[in-house]
Amino acid sequence: MTAGLFPRARAEVAPGAVHVPGWLSAARQRELVEACRDWAQGPVPFRHTRLPRGGVMSVRTVCLGWHWQPYRYTRTADDVNGAPVAELPGWLVVLGREALADAYGEQAPAGAPTGEPYTPDTALINFYDGDARMGMHQDKDERSGAPVVSLSIGDTCLFRFGNTDNRGKPYTDVELASGDLFVFGGASRFAYHGVPKVHPGTADPALGLTGRLNITLRETGLDG
Template sequence: MDAQFSFFEQGPGPRTEIAPGAVHVPGWLGLDEQRRLVEACRAWAVGPVPIRYTRLPRGGVMSVQTVCVGWHWRPYRYTRIAEDVNGAAVAEFPDWMVELGRRALVEAYQDPAAGDDYTPDTALINFYDGEAKLGMHQDKDEKSGAPVVSLSIGDTCVFRFGNTENRTRPWTDVELASGDLFVFGGPSRFVYHGVPKIRPGTCDPATGLARGRLNITMRVTGLTD
């Protein structure tokens, strides 16, 4: 892992299993680590494929802004080339993020071997302003059932974690604050989830963000070139 990234300077808070395979670890990232991730995300946001509002197949536009690393996501597939944006190849997925994803699984599942076979190859980075939301959906465009690793920086959000059958109840609302880790895999890998609310003004500027929320989700696509 790149020497500048050390994700265990501060101890995480008590972990909570929200559902089988779904674990919330508050405060996993310290402020220094959050600032470094913000810097990395800012660099990716300007290119080679810039951050954008994603257009949906029926013409709607998502209220979150997205930039991708490793593979480019558009509804509802992955490609190496961002044909819907500028025709460029996306930034490579860095080795330090692979290591970060593995360590996240070790922390979430409290198992030293949990990350041994985990090699994420893409990250979707979403930026939420105070009004942005994300409807209930499944992360199912991947060809792999490996866990999703989610990191939050900036404003607190309400993260709605539902069920595998549909977008309706039952669900559990979880407050995800800056520095929090959330992992969902196993029986919860294809749970419907969303973000119905951002809490503006809860961001600590020491993170490097003056406002809004960054959410970084690492996945294993299961795809080959």
């Protein structure tokens, strides 16, 4: 754990994959924690997603805009309670646009939105307790190649960002702390990535959160 010892500089981890430490202010982090608590109450609550082969994910997830279930998006949570998914609020779309602009500036990678503004229509919110993990995977259920915007709040995690060919090496390990922004698009849009470890108790107590929240914003490219 080095975040408290040395200044953390923004870095391009791979072409189109940018880490911006401390992007969210403390006040905005607290606002997002409260918003996530509201979303967790429903209409579709946080749940451990069950995979087609019977496995159960250790993270708990709630979705906005579109409901993700392996491996498709729907407007209703047919694998939970059948309720319509909560709407994605406009202020979260604006936050995603701001994040993309700050990460890429004028050097947007191939595959990033051009002409039309970045307009995420879904958010996946994952909650990690100290034992939760996320295996190496690709975000490939979307029809759009627009970048993924990822926001971290709470406990620091080890984030593993890999290649587009397989789950193994080469990959780069990055510590994502509370308030960090990570954007991946262009050549890295379909890179494998995962969270092999969370460091419990590393969040600022003033945040009022035990564990880690990860909010990812995406354009699905879906209609209806």
